Amino acid sequence: MADIAFIGLGNMGAPMAENLIKAGHRLSVYDLNPQAVERLSGAGATPAASATDAVGSAQVVISMLPAGPHVRDCYLGKGNVMAATPAGALLMDCSTIDAATARAVATAAGERGLMMLDAPVSGGVNGAINGTLTFMVGGSGEALEQGRPYFEIMGKNIFHAGEAGAGQVAKMCNNMLLGILMTGTSEALNLGVAQGLDPAVLSDIMKQSSGGNWALNVYNPYPGVMDTAPASKGYQGGFGVDLMTKDLGLAMQAAVATRTATPLGSLARSLYQAHSLQGSGGLDFSSIIRFLQGEDDQ
Amino acid sequence: MADIAFIGLGNMGAPMAENLIKAGHRLSVYDLNPQAVERLSGAGATPAASATDAVGSAQVVISMLPAGPHVRDCYLGKGNVMAATPAGALLMDCSTIDAATARAVATAAGERGLMMLDAPVSGGVNGAINGTLTFMVGGSGEALEQGRPYFEIMGKNIFHAGEAGAGQVAKMCNNMLLGILMTGTSEALNLGVAQGLDPAVLSDIMKQSSGGNWALNVYNPYPGVMDTAPASKGYQGGFGVDLMTKDLGLAMQAAVATRTATPLGSLARSLYQAHSLQGSGGLDFSSIIRFLQGEDDQ
């Protein structure tokens, strides 16, 4: 059993940490929010007064933070985690951030002789609770093998995307594509329904044809077609419009920086951004179909 | 064994007709191009001097024509097929056309007491040769059951999309979505490669994640990732840019007519149109990735 420091106990981080505890590991936990620390403490973790405090005797450090600046602050700034981490420990940042920050932090880790992985996840809150997350991992193959036992407790699929930062790049590309195919699937369903087709019949046809994609398989945006999808529950839960907008923004910044043409990805960002501004930032991202149907005002 | 009239013996129609002959049916065939008629004649069909002539004693009439005006002409105009078809015959139009024309022809068939199906296909020339096409069928359930034995010779999946015209609507929606997801997949792969990822690794990750779609599964647009895909064969063969542009145009006309918002679908049409104008109309539609990479001039 390992000593694990877990930093960042939000909607995703808390259940991930709990799964590690259930698997028998000793966790030292920290979050800016004292109530979050207290809850994990009740689940068997040792509360820490600061990030520095949490990592003091850790063999593994796992972080799950909101954005790039938080990760930079945690490891290199006020949090001072990089300096406080014992030699030989493995650093695993599971936050979704820009690749440049991921690379900068990994470089700093290397300079201190520590191995670091960027390992953003997909699968949402349910995946975190059920231990079925997907990890897209950047860093050395050696570090990945060292981290594998912990990834396998928290998730189901572990992909090695490449060197440092590659996990972030893979997630950004995947989520840009996800934003595009959810919007495109919504357009296709709306266009069929407007011409008299049953959305369930059309979904079934496209799912088995060349329009087939993840949204049609497990996350149909049309209300009533798929009982378990957020679309059939008032677009509550799931992956929020604001999170999708943030991920599409990361993709746009990368597209500008690398001089890549991303017409559909850019457009998806603006559509999600307008949808969010119209008051739907907290709904599931499949609600983009409502934006297109004109129901954002209802 | 049935007497079948087959009208339209192009790249798709010819192998479809041959499969019916191989299954033992008696075919009377017609095409504007005498050489096409001659070739089918060599394969065992009876050549007809005109569409009217072909349908004279048919139990089933199958047509596979380039666009709406040809279908209208064939059945209601000069071709005069509707008037010349014997009572009780089943009409099956497999052309990809606008739903309005499909409905108009089906209505005229109904007025003459004939049952008619619109049954556009997907699966390309290979699907036609191998008898593995997908049919998206509009019309009554009774007509569909009557046509099923013939569909099953020419194809593998037979979907009942709804009443007359619904087959065309389903195909239009599917192909609009296909144009979007091929372009979006291209953008995601380009964005990853520009940041140092291996396109095969990134494809593998997205295929198993929420970006998963038909293009990643069987038709990867990045050269070298999938040996059997057109991308690995200089974008030769497959489904052409000009055909995708035509299908996206049909979708745009329907979107305007039904007051549907289709931002990504509309954009995909303009991108494919520009790609075609740049001289790539004859390439496989997955070559849109080259348009985005700036290689249209090479």
Place this chain on the structure above:
Amino acid sequence: MADIAFIGLGNMGAPMAENLIKAGHRLSVYDLNPQAVERLSGAGATPAASATDAVGSAQVVISMLPAGPHVRDCYLGKGNVMAATPAGALLMDCSTIDAATARAVATAAGERGLMMLDAPVSGGVNGAINGTLTFMVGGSGEALEQGRPYFEIMGKNIFHAGEAGAGQVAKMCNNMLLGILMTGTSEALNLGVAQGLDPAVLSDIMKQSSGGNWALNVYNPYPGVMDTAPASKGYQGGFGVDLMTKDLGLAMQAAVATRTATPLGSLARSLYQAHSLQGSGGLDFSSIIRFLQGEDDQ
């Protein structure tokens, strides 16, 4: 003074007809709505019981109808205007319709030996009332010269766009560009304000720089920048979102038919369409800025 038949007495047609009456012409008027006929009758026109009746002794026939099918019906269908018009009369259709219908009607006129102009207008209801409309005219130069005295009563600028249908094409192109520049101007103003700029100052700078355009000159979409603009009056009056959406739809149909790539025009159509579906169809078209700001739900 001429005998003029005026068909179509809506928001635009009625004031156009009144200006002709004020200039001393004898008008015979018809509209499907009897109250509209009655109002013009009160202004000095002779009411007609049908379009055929109206044109019986006309030297000039002017029509102002909602869409292509109405124009076709009026001249070639039930309205029977083409047959009922005396030899030598000039036909002027001021409706905004698709160019194909305009050309079809003009061809029919030519076959009857009548000269016909397509002459869609811009300038809105105020332009119609004040006699300051712009006419974009398609047809022969001879016909245009014959119609000029009447155009000059109803409008200020008369452009000869080309042969039959060219007036419609010119208007379609202009209005597509207008939809683009109004949306683009809205984006630029929003982007500046989000970064702390005063919208009036930014408008003033762009107006005198390379971003200068008609919207900044006379129709600023940002509330409060221009007192006389619809933006400062709750987006009431002016040129409606639904009319802009219709015009963008005509442009899309032409783009598909002529294989033209129109990425921004197509996108503008979908944005205006979604804006309309969100309940803003009756607002002035400069309200697209609110759609982008997320205020469609307020």
Place this chain on the structure above:
Amino acid sequence: MADIAFIGLGNMGAPMAENLIKAGHRLSVYDLNPQAVERLSGAGATPAASATDAVGSAQVVISMLPAGPHVRDCYLGKGNVMAATPAGALLMDCSTIDAATARAVATAAGERGLMMLDAPVSGGVNGAINGTLTFMVGGSGEALEQGRPYFEIMGKNIFHAGEAGAGQVAKMCNNMLLGILMTGTSEALNLGVAQGLDPAVLSDIMKQSSGGNWALNVYNPYPGVMDTAPASKGYQGGFGVDLMTKDLGLAMQAAVATRTATPLGSLARSLYQAHSLQGSGGLDFSSIIRFLQGEDDQ
């Protein structure tokens, strides 16, 4: 007469510096490229061995550099200009950069007690040579008044956009709008020509109608319509595709950071980016019409 340090002597900076010399000012000049320094030396400037050297006794410091990192380096990094500038001197950065860098440098200047203006220009190389540039200025009104005499030598229009960074914001918004209206104007002209209109006639109509904009007035993208425009000279000279792509990229970064929906601006960036990748980065930006026409491969 003032002592002016001028840093950055490229295509724009060199003629701006020459105009200041012609007006009688004493210039000390620096550029990374020794030949550029030598040329200005021949025109009467005092060559400096470094930026620090150049500003040693300056009353005014003017910089014209390629991008944000260069400006940061010049003033705050290796260039060390901020520390080396005498008390009381006015700093004027005329580079086109992101507003955040402009604000950071201005803040550093304020901490040293120096006044600083961000003053990006429009008007191109010809404007720089002829002293007819437009300056969009951010900073205090007092600093602007102090800088006015120098702006008036180099340019014709001087706009006060707001506080520090506002000049950059105004230019970014203007140029995003410019990219949109140039592309939109190209689409409208192509759509008209495809339907038989003369591009010159259509341009003339739209210029005087609601589609009127700067491109139609002075920079028509259609070859042959306007003799003096780059379009009539093989798209040589003018404002390059790569520069427009860069400016649109700055706008996208700001849109992501401020959560602004910019669908047309984002799309314009991707179109210009693809156009550049297709080998047209060095052509004038009005050549986007060729990209849409499919002539990028010719």
